[in-house]
Each structure stands twice: as C-alpha cells, then as structure tokens.
Amino acid sequence: MNTSELSIVIPVYNEAGNLPVLQERLARVLGGITENYEVLWVNDHSRDETLALLRQLAAADARHHYISFSRNFGHQKAICAGLDKCRGNAVVIMDGDLQDPPELIPALYEKYREGYKVVYAQRRARKGETVFKKTSAALFYRLMRNTTHINIPVDTGDFRLIDRQVVDYLKKMPEQHKFLRGQIAWIGFRQTSVLYDRESRHSGKTGYSLSKMIRFAVDGITAFSDLPLRLATVSGFTVSFVAFLVILYALYSKFALHQVITGWTSLIISTMFIGGIQLLTIGIIGEYISRINNDVRGRPLYIIEEASQPPGAETGN
Ligand code: UDP
Numbered sequence: 093m094n095t096s097e098l099s100i101v102i103p104v105y106n107e108a109g110n111l112p113v114l115q116e117r118l119a120r121v122l123g124g125i126t127e128n129y130e131v132l133w134v135n136d137h138s139r140d141e142t143l144a145l146l147r148q149l150a151a152a153d154a155r156h157h158y159i160s161f162s163r164n165f166g167h168q169k170a171i172c173a174g175l176d177k178c179r180g181n182a183v184v185i186m187d188g189d190l191q192d193p194p195e196l197i198p199a200l201y202e203k204y205r206e207g208y209k210v211v212y213a214q215r216r217a218r219k220g221e222t223v224f225k226k227t228s229a230a231l232f233y234r235l236m237r238n239t240t241h242i243n244i245p246v247d248t249g250d251f252r253l254i255d256r257q258v259v260d261y262l263k264k265m266p267e268q269h270k271f272l273r274g275q276i277a278w279i280g281f282r283q284t285s286v287l288y289d290r291e292s293r294h295s296g297k298t299g300y301s302l303s304k305m306i307r308f309a310v311d312g313i314t315a316f317s318d319l320p321l322r323l324a325t326v327s328g329f330t331v332s333f334v335a336f337l338v339i340l341y342a343l344y345s346k347f348a349l350h351q352v353i354t355g356w357t358s359l360i361i362s363t364m365f366i367g368g369i370q371l372l373t374i375g376i377i378g379e380y381i382s383r384i385n386n387d388v389r390g391r392p393l394y395i396i397e398e399a400s401q402p403p404g405a406e407t408g409n
C-alpha cells in the first residue's frame with residue numbers, strides 16, 4: 093500500500109493514559125469514512141509507557157504506524173515528522189490528549205470532499221483551560237493578526253485536515269522554527285472551518301510549559317513579521333530626537349544661562365533609559381539572528397530513533 097485515502101498524524105508526549113481511549117474512538121470513527129486509512133503516531137521522546145503502547149498497537153493493527161524521536165523535539169517538529177512520512181491524500185493533524193475529538197473527523201472529511209484543501213477545526217468553547225491560557229491565547233492571536241499580513245483564523249490550533257498538495261508545500265518550507273498554523277495560512281488555497289467544543293485534557297498534564305509557549309509565540313511572530321525590527325528602528329529615531337532636544341537645552345543652559353546642572357537625577361534617568369532601549373533593540377535583532385543562524389546550520393529537523401516501518405531515506409526536512 094503506497095498511498096492511503098486518509099492519514100491521521102498524532103504527536104504524543106507522555107500520553108499513555110490517553111492512548112487506548114483515543115485509539116478506540118478513532119477506530120470507531122475512521123471505519124465509517126474509509127477502510128483505507130492509516131494512523132501515524134509520533135512519539136516525541138515520552139518518558140512514560142507511550143512507546144511500549146505504540147509498539148503493541150502497531151504490531152496488532154497494520155493500519156497503525158509510529159515514529160519515535162531520539163529526544164524531545166517539540167510538538168511542531170513531531171507534526172512535521174508525521175507529515176513527512178504519512179501517505180494519505182488527506183491528512184488530519186490532531187493532539188493525542190483527546191482535546192481534539194476524533195468524532196469531528198467525518199465533518200472535516202465532508203468539507204474536504206466538497207473541494208476544500210484546508211479544513212480547520214475552530215473552537216467554540218474551551219473547557220478546562222486556565223484563564224491565563226485563554227487570555228494569553230486571545231491576545232496572541234490578536235497580535236499576530238495585527239503584525240503579520242497573513243490571516244491566521246482565530247481560535248484554531250493545529251487540529252485540521254489538509255490536502256496532499258498542502259502537505260507537499262509544507263515539506264518544501266525548510267525553516268527550523270515551525271509555526272504550522274501560520275505556514276498553512278500562508279500557503280493559501282480554499283480553506284474553511286468546522287466548529288467544535290474543545291474538551292479538557294482526558295488525562296495527564298500539558299506538555300506546553302510557559303517557556304515553550306513563549307518560544308512558540310516568538311517563533312510565530314518572527315517567522316511572519318518584521319514589525320519588531322521596525323519598532324526597534326522607530327524607537328531609535330524617537331530616542332535620538334529627544335536626545336537632540338536635550339542637547340540643545342544643555343548647550344543653551346550652559347552658554348546662555350550660565351547654569352551648569354548640578355543634579356544627577358536627569359543624568360541617571362537618561363542613561364538608564366537609553367541603556368534599556370539599546371538592550372531591548374539588540375535583543376530583538378538577536379531573536380532574528382538566532383533564527384537565521386539555526387536555519388543556516390541546516391541540521392535535520394528531528395532524529396528518528398525507532399519506527400514501526402522503515403523510515404524514509406532522510407531524517408527531517
Ligand atoms: N506534545 C509533543 N511534544 C511536546 C509537547 C506536547 O508532541 O513537547 C504533544 C502532546 O502529546 C499533545 C500535543 O502535542 O498531543 C499538544 O500538547 P498539549 O496537550 O500538552 O498542549 P496544550 O493542549 O496544553 O496546548
């Protein structure tokens with residue numbers, strides 16, 4: 093079997109508690125769509141029994157395959173590995189914690205049959221998420237919309253169905269810092285959405301720490317927007333302009349008023365302020381340079397340690 097009609101790509105990190113339930117619910121749903129499907133699990137170096145469960149699953153059912161990473165490469169790269177190896181004409185990307193209900197897949201597939209190349213699942217409600225997560229996500233998507241030219245639909249995660257053509261274009265995008273929902277929006281084609289209620293995590297806890305979330309957000313902005321760099325330039329001009337006025341005032345007070353300022357308050361304030369702006373702008377430039385640096389190295393995106401099927405000739409990219 094070289095191609096399937098439908099592939100399901102599921103990144104998993106410490107999801108042993110969810111795997112059996114998810115597998116069962118998937119089996120019930122997928123059989124109703126087509127017999128020719130495959131489920132490709134990507135184990136992102138879990139520290140629980142996830143890998144052992146995947147080995148059993150792949151041995152018991154030929155439609156289930158897995159790839160297992162040599163270390164934790166992160167959610168986005170796990171999805172990329174799945175996209176690299178899957179063979180479906182339509183590919184569904186979903187989380188392994190049952191927050192993305194498998195029962196929505198027929199609705200996604202229906203839209204695909206109508207001719208849409210990207211069908212994203214849009215959240216109607218978010219259960220069991222902290223207020224912090226909800227507000228930070230809302231703020232982030234607003235920021236993304238205002239700073240980039242691409243339109244990332246609000247309230248969508250990576251849960252979606254994409255056509256083979258979109259998968260092939262994604263595989264041609266070599267950046268190390270993946271922000272798939274932005275890349276897919278950038279690729280275009282006919283896109284639509286299906287609404288659903290997002291459940292809370294079935295079991296286990298989130299693999300997205302605050303630092304991973306922040307890194308993900310910065311990846312998204314730097315990958316699609318130069319606005320932070322322009323802000324650095326604008327703040328440079330603004331501070332220089334203010335500095336020019338202060339210089340004029342300083343010269344005037346020395347030569348016309350014959351006053352020499354004795355206080356150090358103004359000195360301290362201006363030194364601190366200019367120092368702060370300089371560090372901030374260097375930091376912004378640094379964020380971009382570190383991403384250029386990572387891309388220039390051209391390392392593989394991920395390393396596969398073990399797989400249920402012989403992995404393709406290359407690892408990554
Ligand atoms: N995940 C992963 N690698 C990681 C963290 C998470 O593959 O380093 C997987 C995880 O198993 C789940 C999906 O990515 O299937 C979404 O992660 P999670 O549910 O922890 O994120 P949240 O829903 O809290 O944003």
Ligand code: MG
Pocket residue numbers: 187189191293298
């Ligand atoms: Mg989750």
